[in-house]
Amino acid sequence: DQQVKQNSPSLSVQEGRISILNCDYTNSMFDYFLWYKKYPAEGPTFLISISSIKDKNEDGRFTVFLNKSAKHLSLHIVPSQPGDSAVYFCAASRGLYEKLTFGTGTRLTIIP
Amino acid sequence: EPEVTQTPSHQVTQMGQEVILRCVPISNHLYFYWYRQILGQKVEFLVSFYNNEISEKSEIFDDQFSVERPDGSNFTLKIRSTKLEDSAMYFCASLDGVGTEAFFGQGTRLTVV
Numbered sequence: 001d002q003q004v005k006q007n008s009p010s011l012s013v014q015e016g017r018i019s020i021l022n023c024d025y026t027n028s029m030f031d032y033f034l035w036y037k038k039y040p041a042e043g044p045t046f047l048i049s050i051s052s053i054k055d056k057n058e059d060g061r062f063t064v065f066l067n068k069s070a071k072h073l074s075l076h077i078v079p080s081q082p083g084d085s086a087v088y089f090c091a092a093s094r095g096l097y098e099k100l101t102f103g104t105g106t107r108l109t110i111i112p
Numbered sequence: 113e114p115e116v117t118q119t120p121s122h123q124v125t126q127m128g129q130e131v132i133l134r135c136v137p138i139s140n141h142l143y144f145y146w147y148r149q150i151l152g153q154k155v156e157f158l159v160s161f162y163n164n165e166i167s168e169k170s171e172i173f174d175d176q177f178s179v180e181r182p183d184g185s186n187f188t189l190k191i192r193s194t195k196l197e198d199s200a201m202y203f204c205a206s207l208d209g210v211g212t213e214a215f216f217g218q219g220t221r222l223t224v225v
Contacts (some may be wrong), residue, residue, distance in 0.1 A: 034213060041218075041221075042218050042219070043116070043216035043217050043219050044155065044216045046213040046214070046215065046216075049213055089155065097143050097207060098160075098168075099157040099168055099170075100145075100155075100157065100214065101157065102147075102155040102156070103154060104153075104154045105154065
């Protein structure tokens with residue numbers, strides 16, 4: 001079941017530069033998309049979300065872009081900071097209270 | 113800041129034994145979930161719970177699994193007869209009725225030996 005895919009298992013970015021994490025999905029019923037950040041031995045922490053009626057949502061250094069026709073979303077972090085080093089999961093659901101389907105995660109490493 | 117609390121943080125059990133994983137969701141939340149992550153794999157949905165009943169469950173959530181909200185604050189996941197392949201991190205999550213993001217607990221690492 002690969003309904004949500006993150007094709008890059010890892011990404012390294014210089015501190016201060018932009019980090020771009022990508023996510024693709026196949027289920028056209030998905031209506032709500034979220035990014036979670038996860039440190040080892042901790043639970044996922046919510047970062048930012050977007051509903052299918054929008055194509056962009058910003059929150060501070062984090063921006064999520066949604067391209068519904070391509071079934072693609074991306075998370076931009078700018079500027080990247082060392083504390084951003086973590087595993088980032090893309091997740092999707094068919095509605096606000098529905099189960100989340102997660103991608104496999106991308107390990108982001110910010111190089112000082 | 114309110115948080116979802118899970119106990120224990122780590123549980124080791126023998127194959128065939130029953131385990132109960134406990135969660136205290138955020139107090140005004142109405143929707144409750146269990147997810148798990150087997151080492152090296154993605155986080156996967158187990159079950160959702162609303163209004164004192166299961167609203168959805170995955171194929172993983174077979175007859176060996178059950179959930180309960182016994183006292184209006186705790187939310188438990190019981191595995192009746194554990195198998196080696198149940199070894200994973202189990203995450204509880206809760207969501208309020210306004211439809212914001214799900215908040216996750218820090219997880220319980222279950223090791224079945």
